[in-house]
Amino acid sequence: MRTDLDDPRFTAIGLFSEAIAGLHARFAAQFDQHRISPVEFEVLMRLARSPGNHLRMTDLAGQTSLSTSGVTRVVDRMDRDGLVGRQACPSDRRSSYAVITEAGLAKLDAVLPGHLELVQQWFIGQLSPGQLDQMLDSLRTIRDAVNPCATAGSDEASESVVPTA
Amino acid sequence: MRTDLDDPRFTAIGLFSEAIAGLHARFAAQFDQHRISPVEFEVLMRLARSPGNHLRMTDLAGQTSLSTSGVTRVVDRMDRDGLVGRQACPSDRRSSYAVITEAGLAKLDAVLPGHLELVQQWFIGQLSPGQLDQMLDSLRTIRDAVNPCATAGSDEASESVVPTA
DNA sequence: GGTGTTTGTCTGACGGAGCAACTATATGCC
DNA sequence: GGCATATAGTTGCTCCGTCAGACAAACACC
Numbered sequence: 441m442r443t444d445l446d447d448p449r450f451t452a453i454g455l456f457s458e459a460i461a462g463l464h465a466r467f468a469a470q471f472d473q474h475r476i477s478p479v480e481f482e483v484l485m486r487l488a489r490s491p492g493n494h495l496r497m498t499d500l501a502g503q504t505s506l507s508t509s510g511v512t513r514v515v516d517r518m519d520r521d522g523l524v525g526r527q528a529c530p531s532d533r534r535s536s537y538a539v540i541t542e543a544g545l546a547k548l549d550a551v552l553p554g555h556l557e558l559v560q561q562w563f564i565g566q567l568s569p570g571q572l573d574q575m576l577d578s579l580r581t582i583r584d585a586v587n588p589c590a591t592a593g594s595d596e597a598s599e600s601v602v603p604t605a
Numbered sequence: 606m607r608t609d610l611d612d613p614r615f616t617a618i619g620l621f622s623e624a625i626a627g628l629h630a631r632f633a634a635q636f637d638q639h640r641i642s643p644v645e646f647e648v649l650m651r652l653a654r655s656p657g658n659h660l661r662m663t664d665l666a667g668q669t670s671l672s673t674s675g676v677t678r679v680v681d682r683m684d685r686d687g688l689v690g691r692q693a694c695p696s697d698r699r700s701s702y703a704v705i706t707e708a709g710l711a712k713l714d715a716v717l718p719g720h721l722e723l724v725q726q727w728f729i730g731q732l733s734p735g736q737l738d739q740m741l742d743s744l745r746t747i748r749d750a751v752n753p754c755a756t757a758g759s760d761e762a763s764e765s766v767v768p769t770a
Numbered sequence: 771g772g773t774g775t776t777t778g779t780c781t782g783a784c785g786g787a788g789c790a791a792c793t794a795t796a797t798g799c800c
Numbered sequence: 801g802g803c804a805t806a807t808a809g810t811t812g813c814t815c816c817g818t819c820a821g822a823c824a825a826a827c828a829c830c
Contacts, residue, residue, distance in 0.1 A: 556615075
């Protein structure tokens with residue numbers, strides 16, 4: 441007996457995926473204009489929002505859904521481009537911090553207004569205030585269910601919980 | 606003057622991204638067990654839901670947010686694995702159809718029940734029926750805004766457009 | 771019917787990201 | 801102090817997807 445291919449739940453999850461994919465595509469177009477990739481943007485954002493404008497490599501990986509080696513390479517590239525730097529961690533010589541530079545902050549400054557406009561235009565502005573509240577509520581429920589660690593805002597003790605079933 | 610890094614709109618879009626990323630991670634874990642990648646799963650789904658179990662390469666690309674060359678490679682791999690096949694298009698000799706094979710349908714059969722369970726567990730079941738309706742409404746609004754073409758070839762608007770040969 | 775343009779697909783070269791292996795440092799236990 | 805184990809980060813290898821370009825077929829226009 442075959443599973444019903446037209447189960448409305450497939451439509452639902454498809455809608456979810458397509459909506460975010462569409463948004464990401466819009467964002468990517470603007471990032472391209474600034475010669476920056478979506479991951480690089482995310483790195484800049486995470487660093488800029490962190491106390492001291494820096495984050496340990498591992499923590500950065502945890503916040504970006506990148507592997508630690510992925511973070512190493514991204515930071516390599518951005519270091520070459522002058523957007524971030526590396527700093528030794530005084531208390532643990534195995535660790536190193538990624539720090540956003542002035543140039544990185546400037547780049548973020550250049551990108552953010554346009555990005556915010558796009559967020560407003562294609563996401564926030566598409567919904568009524570009530571709809572938006574409802575939506576954020578639901579999104580938070582799902583996010584917390586699926587990724588309980590993410591609730592930790594900046595530097596929370598990572599539980600090292602890997603969602604492998 | 607720098608853009609406010611704590612603008613609630615950033616939180617909102619972040620929530621959106623993290624929620625779907627978490628869901629995709631859950632799905633990926635199950636796909637791994639079946640030795641299939643998310644894109645391959647999507648290809649199987651799209652083909653299985655298409656009339657005649659086949660789709661032109663270009664249309665497949667349009668439905669999967671993959672480039673046409675990306676589709677060529679995915680279909681290459683899946684062809685090698687016996688999950689799909691290629692069929693010449695009688696009316697246009699430039700085109701070729703990707704067709705899902707019996708083995709492909711069987712694979713889908715093996716994956717789908719578990720996948721549906723995950724969709725239920727981490728998405729549908731997290732929300733009340735009312736919340737879900739609201740959410741789908743909002744998602745549809747956004748999807749239609751950012752990706753107006755999707756309505757054309759998409760499954761859920763199957764009544765609106767018959768794929769032109 | 772010919773000629774130029776467009777369309778559909780495939781291929782080569784390239785870059786990004788993950789896994790596994792490796793190095794170096796830290797920690798626990800005796 | 802000395803050894804076993806855990807943790808942080810980097811590197812080699814490989815896969816996957818994109819872009820640009822090549823090629824074939826269809827179409828438009830005369």
